[in-house]
């Protein structure tokens with residue numbers, strides 16, 4: 001048994017990542033990725049994720065400026081557990097709905113404390129990118145995600161109501177200094 005750690009996405013975790021991607025897609029996430037394409041061209045996929053990746057604001061990619069993004073994977077016992085996305089800066093869309101951070105745990109691994117671990121381990125990486133205060137925006141109804149950010153010390157700034165285009169969001173600031 002090894003401790004969970006955050007690391008750069010790598011070829012080593014192909015099998016568990018593909019299995020996790022299947023689970024994510026079953027719940028309607030990452031449907032913009034063609035799983036067969038990712039599996040057959042995994043080396044290219046990893047290279048793109050690690051090199052100069054931009055946050056594409058799917059499904060708003062056509063009208064929101066992309067920003068640079070760092071992607072890290074939470075790995076335990078050599079298996080992919082979850083993903084952390086750190087956007088290096090905010091734009092008008094991230095300021096309200098997207099935030100600096102996105103974190104996600106593989107569905108079959110949820111409820112085991114990995115979400116909490118992931119955000120705790122994220123702090124030094126966020127601050128190493130020069131982000132002292134990270135904005136996190138969450139669905140107010142998502143109990144586990146709200147619990148995690150509050151546990152990590154994030155402070156609620158406000159709650160944006162849903163609009164015809166965007167969902168309601170709790171906006172938190174997390175001190176990463």
Ligand SMILES: CC(C)(COP(=O)(O)OP(=O)(O)OC[C@H]1O[C@@H](n2cnc3c(N)ncnc32)[C@H](O)[C@@H]1OP(=O)(O)O)[C@@H](O)C(=O)NCCC(=O)NCCS
Pocket residue numbers: 101102103104105106109110111112113114115116117137138142143144145147148
């Ligand atoms: C949010 C998410 C990352 C949580 O991951 P996780 O590994 O299940 O989280 P944890 O196991 O660390 O649980 C965190 C807390 O939420 C609690 N929790 C879990 N499910 C819950 C539920 N349905 N209702 C209330 N609390 C819940 C846990 O008990 C735990 O609290 P505790 O430590 O006080 O017991 C995961 O559900 C996920 O990937 N969701 C989809 C993506 C997402 O919404 N990301 C967040 C926005 S960026």
